Amino acid sequence: MKILVIQQKMIGDVLTSTIICEALRKEYPNATIDFLVNSNTKSVITENPFFDHIIEFKNEYQNDKKAFYAFLKEIRKSKYDHVIDVYGKLESNLITLFSGASKRVSFYKWYTQFFYTKTIKRNLVPITNASIAIENRLRLVFPENRITSEITRPKIFLTKEEKEKAREFLESNGIVAKTPLIMISVLGSEMRKTLPFEYMAEAIDAVVKNTEANILFNYIPNQEKDARTIYNLTMPKTQRHIHFDVFAKSLRGFLAILSHCDALIGNEGGAVNMAKALDIPTFTVFSPWIHKKDWNMFEDGERQTSVHLSDYMPELFLNKSNKELKKNSLELYPYFKTELFIKQLHNFLSKNL
Structure with a gap:
């Protein structure tokens, strides 16, 4: 049997979707399992043993119809028996259709259901602490009565060489294991997913005062200016603990460095998910428009903790649609003052460092 899993998102x-491949490997141990992802996400799943091949969806397939059609023909040639489309957008609809697979599964959408032989409706309420994101993905593989018994965590696999190289890199920059090391996810993927800069700076000040830890900032190159702004808002004593560069x-390389950290603190996003997959304790600050129950994976209030403005001011969210919350997130964020969650942050640090 040949199986293709499609997930072209961030x-x-x-x-998170690697758990589907792990579930399939358990269910069909002799199958060939391929995982189709965008090229820029490939590195996070390298070395994963639960699938056989990574199929890259390159940028050119989005921009060049001829290139995309050539890619579809290659998919056709692969003769898949079973396709699980986690993405569920036009590109993956077409990939699924062109695969010719006799079994085609995805999440239910009334306008795309005809592409598939089976569709699964997403549950809106979690039944475990794994989160809706985990549970709904497992529904693409298992019947409902098996979900709770099949819960598994996403995992990242690093080589010994990658970890050793990261350790040497940290030591060359004066960062040694005897001092706690904390990664700060200072910025979200967009401003609507980013705690106000001054509040983040206050949180970092509190972390350093509480732990005397070394601090690393997680940001991408085009966010450097904003990350520097947050750095400049922290106290001079705090700045002496921040290894900004x-x-x-x-x-x-980031994953290998993260594997040496004692905790990750900051805005919800990919870095939080990566830390959890490396079994690193996390303290996550959710955007006002993101539903915490969707992505607070395996939260236990100790190693994995998260906060949301609705935890403190539920009245701000009464009778508000997700569309309204997303539109007004920048107006809601100023209410999310550091003082609201500082006690929980201190508790998290005391339990994990």
């Missing part, structure tokens, strides 16, 4: 979505030049 890093966090791709990483110590960062990896690749995603695999």
Whole structure:
């Protein structure tokens, strides 16, 4: 049997969807399993043993119809028996259709259901602490009565060489294991997913005062200016603990450095999911428009903790649609003052460092 799993979204979505491949490997141990992802997310799933091949969806397939059609023909030639489309957008609809697979599964949408032989309706309420994101993905493989018994965590696999190289890199920058090391996810993927800069700076000040830890900033190159702004808002004593220019030049390098951290703190996003997949404790700050129950994977209030403005001011969210919350997230964020969650942050640090 040949199986294709499709997930063309961001890093966090791709990483979370690896549990589908793991579930399939358990269910069909002799099958060939391929995982189709966008090229820029490939590094997060390298070395994963639960699928046989990574199929890259390159940028040119989105921009060049001829290139996309050539790609579809290659998919056809692969003769898949079973396709699980986690993405569920036009590109993956067509990939699924062109595969010619006799079994084609995806999440239910009334306008695309005809592409598939089976569709699954997403549950809106979690039944475990794994989160809706985990549970709904498992529904693409298992019947409802098996979901709770088949819960598994996404995992990242690093080589010994990658970890050792990261350790040497940290030591060359004066960062040694005897001092706690904390990664700060200072910025979200967009401003609507980013705690106000001054509040983040206050949180970092509190972390350093509480732990005397070394601090690394997680940001991508085009966010450097904003990350520097947050750095400048922290107290001078805090700045002496921040290694602003110590960062990896690749995603695999970042993962290897993250594996040496004692905790990750900051905005919800891919870095949080990666930390959890490396079994690193996380303290996550959710955007006002993101439903915490969708992505607070395996939260236990100790190693994995998260906060949301609705935890403190539920009245701001009464009778508000997700569309309204997303539109007004920048107006809601100023209410999310550091003082609201500082006690929980201190508790998290005391339990994990």
